[in-house]
Amino acid sequence: IAGITQAPTSQILAAGRRMTLRCTQDMRHNAMYWYRQDLGLGLRLIHYSNTAGTTGKGEVPDGYSVSRANTDDFPLTLASAVPSQTSVYFCASSGLAGAGEQFFGPGTRLTVL
Amino acid sequence: KNQVEQSPQSLIILEGKNCTLQCNYTVSPFSNLRWYKQDTGRGPVSLTIMTFSENTKSNGRYTATLDADTKQSSLHITASQLSDSASYICVVRVVRWGKLQFGAGTQVVVTP
Numbered sequence: 001i002a003g004i005t006q007a008p009t010s011q012i013l014a015a016g017r018r019m020t021l022r023c024t025q026d027m028r029h030n031a032m033y034w035y036r037q038d039l040g041l042g043l044r045l046i047h048y049s050n051t052a053g054t055t056g057k058g059e060v061p062d063g064y065s066v067s068r069a070n071t072d073d074f075p076l077t078l079a080s081a082v083p084s085q086t087s088v089y090f091c092a093s094s095g096l097a098g099a100g101e102q103f104f105g106p107g108t109r110l111t112v113l
Numbered sequence: 114k115n116q117v118e119q120s121p122q123s124l125i126i127l128e129g130k131n132c133t134l135q136c137n138y139t140v141s142p143f144s145n146l147r148w149y150k151q152d153t154g155r156g157p158v159s160l161t162i163m164t165f166s167e168n169t170k171s172n173g174r175y176t177a178t179l180d181a182d183t184k185q186s187s188l189h190i191t192a193s194q195l196s197d198s199a200s201y202i203c204v205v206r207v208v209r210w211g212k213l214q215f216g217a218g219t220q221v222v223v224t225p
Contacts, residue, residue, distance in 0.1 A: 004156075040217055041217055042117065042202070042214070042215030042216050042217045042218070043157075043202075043215040044215075045212075045213070090156050090157075092156075098212075101147070101159050101162070102213070104156030104157050104158070105156050106154070106155055106156050107154070107155070107156055
């Protein structure tokens with residue numbers, strides 16, 4: 001089934017630990033995005049990639065890093081997790097950067113203790 | 114301050130009834146506005162998209178309206194069903210950078 005997959009579905013993590021959230025899409029979309037969703041707030045962009053090999057910072061990039069080695073995969077890494085990074089993380093993709101519908105993955109619920 | 118404000122934050126409606134959700138935005142210049150539906154534990158899914166020149170767009174029992182002059186949009190749900198229970202998110206795209214501005218969403222609960 002075409003779409004976006006994310007892993008893990010949920011994770012509880014001790015503060016200070018390193019964590020990588022995985023995202024894979026099979027729609028051959030050029031652009032990919034990472035958002036976090038917190039209660040009472042709209043989705044906020046963490047990092048984005050307009051095409052394989054390029055990445056950019058979004059609205060809330062501090063404490064996160066990304067890479068885009070190929071078209072399909074866009075992992076998000078928390079180098080040293082802190083409790084304020086407790087959130088639900090969504091990966092999304094779109095055919096064109098800055099245009100078109102963004103398709104979202106099912107999300108990863110991350111709790112940092 | 115969020116540039117996309119949604120109201121109400123939540124509402125409960127009886128199955129079969131209609132409801133209207135509101136979205137006010139200050140984003141400028143404006144490219145398009147989408148309404149997304151987000152089921153609990155899932156990612157958002159697009160319902161409708163409207164550009165500057167469109168006033169109304171329907172998708173089944175969902176009808177979105179847009180007044181670009183007053184910067185207001187609404188989403189009307191007709192004859193609600195239990196499956197309509199979800200969060201509805203208003204998303205506005207800024208012209209220059211293609212950046213998206215997300216509202217916080219309206220949580221709708223449809224009860225039997």
